[in-house]
Amino acid sequence: MYKGVNASEGIGIGNVMVAVEPDLSFEPHEVADAAAEKQRYADALAVFCEKTQAQADHMKETVGEAEAEIMSGHIMLAQDPGMTDSINQAIDGGTCAEQALVDTSTMFENMFLSMDDEMFRL
Numbered sequence: 001m002y003k004g005v006n007a008s009e010g011i012g013i014g015n016v017m018v019a020v021e022p023d024l025s026f027e028p029h030e031v032a033d034a035a036a037e038k039q040r041y042a043d044a045l046a047v048f049c050e051k052t053q054a055q056a057d058h059m060k061e062t063v064g065e066a067e068a069e070i071m072s073g074h075i076m077l078a079q080d081p082g083m084t085d086s087i088n089q090a091i092d093g094g095t096c097a098e099q100a101l102v103d104t105s106t107m108f109e110n111m112f113l114s115m116d117d118e119m120f121r122l
Helices: 034-062 065-079 081-092 097-113
Strands: none
Touching: 034 065, 034 081, 034 097, 065 081, 081 097
């Protein structure tokens, strides 16, 4: 039996959704075939964009267009040439796709956090 946390007084009736934190762990490893690793990254990016676009489309219908644009922004960021080029360069240097993504994301995060404009730091 699952137990939840009340958001308000009373009872609730509906479907239960159990949120499970995904396991994003990986073992960094040296890459021997950069072309194959870049293709693996490109395939994963395509799946991410497809699934995220489906979520955005669903959100547009159920929640609203403004909220769905957040999901579209995730797609735009993931496909940004600066992001993909940096990841592909790291893969060319022998880094696995997962570590290349983490390193590139961290680099961009730090870049935005260091900006003077508060809007970019959020």
